[in-house]
Amino acid sequence: MKTKTKRGYKDLSYFKPKECPFCQAKEVIKWGFRYNHITKKRRYKCNKCKKLFVVDDGFWKRKKQREFIAQCIDLYVNGMSLRKVKTHIEQFSETTISHTTIARWLRNYAILVKDFTDKLPIETSGIYHADEIFVKCNGEENYYWDVIDAHTRFLVATHYSDNRNSQNAKILFLKAKGRANLPNIIYTDGWRAYQKAFRKVFWNRYKENKVDFIRIIEKEDTRNNIVERIQGTIRERIKVMRGFKNPESAKALLDLLIVYYNFIRIHQGIRMTPAEMCGVNLNLGQNKWLGLIYRSKNKF
Numbered sequence: 642m643k644t645k646t647k648r649g650y651k652d653l654s655y656f657k658p659k660e661c662p663f664c665q666a667k668e669v670i671k672w673g674f675r676y677n678h679i680t681k682k683r684r685y686k687c688n689k690c691k692k693l694f695v696v697d698d699g700f701w702k703r704k705k706q707r708e709f710i711a712q713c714i715d716l717y718v719n720g721m722s723l724r725k726v727k728t729h730i731e732q733f734s735e736t737t738i739s740h741t742t743i744a745r746w747l748r749n750y751a752i753l754v755k756d757f758t759d760k761l762p763i764e765t766s767g768i769y770h771a772d773e774i775f776v777k778c779n780g781e782e783n784y785y786w787d788v789i790d791a792h793t794r795f796l797v798a799t800h801y802s803d804n805r806n807s808q809n810a811k812i813l814f815l816k817a818k819g820r821a822n823l824p825n826i827i828y829t830d831g832w833r834a835y836q837k838a839f840r841k842v843f844w845n846r847y848k849e850n851k852v853d854f855i856r857i858i859e860k861e862d863t864r865n866n867i868v869e870r871i872q873g874t875i876r877e878r879i880k881v882m883r884g885f886k887n888p889e890s891a892k893a894l895l896d897l898l899i900v901y902y903n904f905i906r907i908h909q910g911i912r913m914t915p916a917e918m919c920g921v922n923l924n925l926g927q928n929k930w931l932g933l934i935y936r937s938k939n940k941f
């Protein structure tokens with residue numbers, strides 16, 4: 642008796658190619674499947690140049706199953722260290738895997754999904770909270786900066802630097818300015834560098850014309866504790882990542898974390914993802930990481 646193996650995709654329509662990768666012709670038809678030891682893929686044929694091809698869905702030339710890779714990413718962003726992810730995976734599957742491979746996946750997919758999600762238009766409430774966190778990387782003091790939108794809980798801008806000065810605060814504000822519509826208020830702690838950076842980026846003589854009514858106030862009494870809690874959660878996760886070896890991978894992994902907070906994780910306070918609060922609905926399906934990687938690769 643023939644047993645049907647459960648391999649392949651659930652939704653093939655996701656990856657229908659728009660054109661032939663060789664000659665850019667639009668006449669592309671389905672042409673069976675291509676099999677290898679890990680998966681089955683829909684194959685296409687170009688009617689013009691007669692070449693066969695498969696669509697790169699973000700897992701091109703990966704030696705492990707996609708579900709497996711998505712699982713590693715998810716375990717990692719949920720708080721496991723690289724080595725714990727490795728142990729977990731090896732314990733519950735037949736394969737062995739090195740923690741450097743996992744680290745490479747994390748870096749590569751961080752870049753992929755970050756590029757995609759950064760370009761999605763978002764609607765924020767315009768009440769921003771800026772803060773910075775100390776991160777240890779290779780024995781040195783680095784800083785992770787973020788700007789959170791109070792109402793949607795969306796991480797509007799983040800920045801990673803080896804220095805805590807107003808120059809970096811300025812970069813953070815510039816990123817926040819470029820990401821969404823102009824904010825109404827920005828809250829920061831009492832640190833002076835923010836004030837300086839703020840003046841450089843947002844200060845505008847014509848307050849009546851532009852809606853940028855922004856003020857910087859002291860932390861203690863008026864600070865929104867919902868935002869404080871989000872930053873606490875991120876801080877907690879960063880502490881686990883203490884094994885940063887170089888700033889590049891630290892940055893990539895933090896980016897992954899940000900995408901997770903904005904687009905994947907259902908926020909308990911608002912019962913949806915911050916991205917959904919901002920009007921972004923990606924329909925990522927059940928395996929959200931897979932869905933996000935597919936969409937990021939094919940930009941739809």
Ligand SMILES: [Zn+2]
Pocket residue numbers: 661662663664665666687688689690691692
């Ligand atoms: Zn062709």
